[in-house]
Amino acid sequence: xxxFGRRGRATCLAAAVAAVTLVAGCGNNGVSTGSSGGxxxxxxxxxxxxxxxASYQALVTEFNTSHPDIHVTMTxxxxxxxxxxxxxxxxxxxxxxxxxxxxxxxxxxxxxxxxSVLPLDSAVGTGSGQIDSxxxxxxxxxxxxxxxxLYAVPANMATLVLYYNKxxxxxxxxxxxxxxxxxxxxxxxxLTVSSxxxxxxxxxxxxxxxxxxMWPILQxxxxxxxxxxKGCATVNSAASVSALTQWSQLVIQxxxxxxxxxxxxxxxxxxxxxxxxxxxxxxxxxxxxxxGINLGMVKVPVGSAGPVTLASTVPLMIERNGPHTAQAEQxxxxxxxxxxxxxxxxxxGFPPARTDLGSALSGxxxxxxxxxxxxxxxxxxxxxxxxxxIDSDVYVPMIQRIERGANVASATAAAATQINxxxxxxx
Amino acid sequence: xxxxxxxxxxxxxxxxxxxxxxxxxxxxxxVLIAVFIAEPIxxxxxxxxxxxxxxxxxxxxxxxANYRSLWQDSRFWNALRxxxxxxxxxxVGQVVLGxxxxxxxxxxxxxxxxxxxxxxxxxxxxxxxxxxxxxFLLDPQVGLIDAWLGDLGVSNPPQWLQSTSLALPTVIAxxxxxxxxxxxxxxxxxxxxxxxxLYEAAMLDGAGPWRRFTAVTLPALRPALLFTTLIATIxxxxxxxLVFAMTxxxxxxxxxxxxMYLYEKGFVEFQMGYASAIAWVLFIIILAVSAVQLRVAxxxxxx
Numbered sequence: 250x251x252x253f254g255r256r257g258r259a260t261c262l263a264a265a266v267a268a269v270t271l272v273a274g275c276g277n278n279g280v281s282t283g284s285s286g287g288x289x290x291x292x293x294x295x296x297x298x299x300x301x302x303a304s305y306q307a308l309v310t311e312f313n314t315s316h317p318d319i320h321v322t323m324t325x326x327x328x329x330x331x332x333x334x335x336x337x338x339x340x341x342x343x344x345x346x347x348x349x350x351x352x353x354x355x356x357x358x359x360x361x362x363x364x365s366v367l368p369l370d371s372a373v374g375t376g377s378g379q380i381d382s383x384x385x386x387x388x389x390x391x392x393x394x395x396x397x398x399l400y401a402v403p404a405n406m407a408t409l410v411l412y413y414n415k416x417x418x419x420x421x422x423x424x425x426x427x428x429x430x431x432x433x434x435x436x437x438x439x440l441t442v443s444s445x446x447x448x449x450x451x452x453x454x455x456x457x458x459x460x461x462x463m464w465p466i467l468q469x470x471x472x473x474x475x476x477x478x479k480g481c482a483t484v485n486s487a488a489s490v491s492a493l494t495q496w497s498q499l500v501i502q503x504x505x506x507x508x509x510x511x512x513x514x515x516x517x518x519x520x521x522x523x524x525x526x527x528x529x530x531x532x533x534x535x536x537x538x539x540x541g542i543n544l545g546m547v548k549v550p551v552g553s554a555g556p557v558t559l560a561s562t563v564p565l566m567i568e569r570n571g572p573h574t575a576q577a578e579q580x581x582x583x584x585x586x587x588x589x590x591x592x593x594x595x596x597x598g599f600p601p602a603r604t605d606l607g608s609a610l611s612g613x614x615x616x617x618x619x620x621x622x623x624x625x626x627x628x629x630x631x632x633x634x635x636x637x638x639i640d641s642d643v644y645v646p647m648i649q650r651i652e653r654g655a656n657v658a659s660a661t662a663a664a665a666t667q668i669n670x671x672x673x674x675x676x
Numbered sequence: 677x678x679x680x681x682x683x684x685x686x687x688x689x690x691x692x693x694x695x696x697x698x699x700x701x702x703x704x705x706x707v708l709i710a711v712f713i714a715e716p717i718x719x720x721x722x723x724x725x726x727x728x729x730x731x732x733x734x735x736x737x738x739x740x741a742n743y744r745s746l747w748q749d750s751r752f753w754n755a756l757r758x759x760x761x762x763x764x765x766x767x768v769g770q771v772v773l774g775x776x777x778x779x780x781x782x783x784x785x786x787x788x789x790x791x792x793x794x795x796x797x798x799x800x801x802x803x804x805x806x807x808x809x810x811x812f813l814l815d816p817q818v819g820l821i822d823a824w825l826g827d828l829g830v831s832n833p834p835q836w837l838q839s840t841s842l843a844l845p846t847v848i849a850x851x852x853x854x855x856x857x858x859x860x861x862x863x864x865x866x867x868x869x870x871x872x873x874l875y876e877a878a879m880l881d882g883a884g885p886w887r888r889f890t891a892v893t894l895p896a897l898r899p900a901l902l903f904t905t906l907i908a909t910i911x912x913x914x915x916x917x918l919v920f921a922m923t924x925x926x927x928x929x930x931x932x933x934x935x936m937y938l939y940e941k942g943f944v945e946f947q948m949g950y951a952s953a954i955a956w957v958l959f960i961i962i963l964a965v966s967a968v969q970l971r972v973a974x975x976x977x978x979x
Contacts (some may be wrong), residue, residue, distance in 0.1 A: 333943050336730040359946050446831035509838030509927050649928045
């Protein structure tokens with residue numbers, strides 16, 4: 250074999266390697282979307298990796314069965330992964346057709362700002378095959394409507410209730426779950442047990458980070474709040490300061506709850522029978538029952554400001570520049586319809602994301618309890634484009650400082666200044 | 677006058693072909709580096725000069741506004757302070773402990789081999805896994821550490837990761853535990869390269885163990901020490917995984933590193949321009965610290 254021949258082949262090989270390397274970078278991003286055999290393929294990215302994933306998958310399967318011309322493929326990845334992938338994917342037109350961007354309803358503002366989410370107004374209506382937004386709880390409809398346009402539908406709807414361990418209540422001689430804030434506080438103190446200077450059982454399991462928010466409920470019970478409808482801080486109002494002082498002292502002095510728990514820590518504390526009460530959503534019920542807890546659930550006790558709890562909803566949106574937006578809208582219309590929502594409630598234990606299914610839920614006590622809390626429920630920092638920043642930069646650190654003994658008046662005043670700076674509130 | 681004869685042209689053609697082949701062979705690497713390293717670096721510099729949001733049609737040029745905002749951002753300065761403390765503590769702890777362990781395990785026996793493996797094992801594990809495991813171990817309610825302390829009669833064990841004053845030292849301790857095995861192995865390899873006759877000569881001159889360590893071992897280990905110090909410093913300044921898994925930057929930002937803050941701004945709040953500015957400031961800091969360390973080491977070598 251000649252040297253020239255070897256070099257010639259080497260040159261060809263090098264060229265081939267270079268070409269393959271370049272071509273390899275030109276594939277798709279793994280999202281399956283398009284049409285095959287007359288069936289429109291839709292991809293849906295969600296963050297539902299928990300035990301409730303099966304309920305969403307069941308709903309998708311039912312849609313696929315009843316709509317032979319559309320096939321939805323739902324994938325679930327951790328919320329942090331979704332948050333990293335989706336903005337760039339949708340911005341470049343290569344993302345999933347449908348997605349739940351975050352468990353935070355305020356996240357829709359980021360996608361509206363980048364013009365990558367489809368307004369749903371053309372598909373809204375009360376007719377067959379339309380998205381009946383008038384049936385959504387008003388708090389959800391308002392949160393997903395920006396400048397008069399609806400940008401998302403609720404992928405789920407949850408309210409928080411008070412979970413309690415009936416055995417611990419019986420051991421403490423408490424006959425019934427608390428219904429008022431005064432009873433709630435008295436029970437939390439009574440259920441906190443110490444031995445040898447160490448707390449062996451906490452009355453309440455409160456979390457202050459990486460959690461569904463619990464502290465705003467404690468403020469709302471007494472008439473406090475975080476931000477008003479104009480975007481101005483109310484976290485330093487007299488009612489807020491009073492409520493935060495009361496509850497932080499219960500944590501610091503009476504040790505009714507550990508300090509600095511993440512949401513998962515708070516759940517573990519309750520499920521390991523080291524706490525008697527916890528405020529939580531419907532997703533927690535099956536896990537606590539499996540953990541062998543003699544579980545009781547009641548509505549959040551009523552404070553001086555009347556009944557209140559926190560609502561939680563996950564937005565489900567359509568990519569603006571997707572190739573099959575009409576079919577995606579058809580899916581959302583079916584998903585939020587009466588039949589689908591009723592079925593979802595029955596299999597997941599979540600209340601439906603509609604307000605017109607009251608009588609149909611009467612057979613399921615758990616779903617009825619969560620649904621009955623809906624009229625009094627509030628979303629955390631609803632409708633604020635700066636919600637994510639207020640939560641991570643201001644509110645959570647403020648609660649953490651207060652729990653560790655910071656002066657409540659000073660901490661809330663500083664937080665109010667930061668919130669007003671973020672929202673642009675002039676007053 | 678120059679003439680090209682057939683005999684002189686053939687080697688030149690062969691040379692050119694060899695040259696072309698070489699280019700084609702390196703082309704994939706050049707393309708990959710250009711697309712995945714050089715272009716993103718240049719793009720991030722460009723983004724840091726804009727109010728840049730992912731996917732936004734309008735990303736206005738703002739000049740050095742992001743850098744000016746950083747200068748006034750107390751959360752950034754806090755993150756820088758946390759990163760500096762972590763880097764200094766972990767680098768010193770890792771090198772000093774690694775040196776001490778390497779000295780103790782210098783002789784190869786079955787026992788020292790076992791201990792070397794045990795010390796090196798955490799380095800092989802993923803940082804995120806290490807963080808999650810330690811988070812469980814240190815949990816005040818269900819963790820083993822506080823349970824053992826309770827058995828020993830400690831009624832109120834420390835709130836390792838919940839206390840604003842203890843969280844960072846705890847993360848530092850885990851960081852040292854994770855990486856000390858790597859330093860130990862590098863220094864051990866360096867020690868085994870030191871000629872035995874140097875020690876024999878030192879002993880003949882009457883040098884004791886400490887004197888032999890300072891006069892023979894340490895000078896011979898200078899390149900290895902420089903390498904481990906540099907690597908520990910750079911990885912310390914890039915702190916992210918451990919904090920993300922153990923504390924999420926809390927409580928009250930007491931463990932929030934610069935990269936953690938960058939992540940929050942870029943991938944939670946989508947402020948990519950601001951996040952890019954943070955990345956560039958961190959890059960310049962790493963470059964400066966590395967240059968100083970190399971310069972100091974070179975000057976000592978000159979001595």
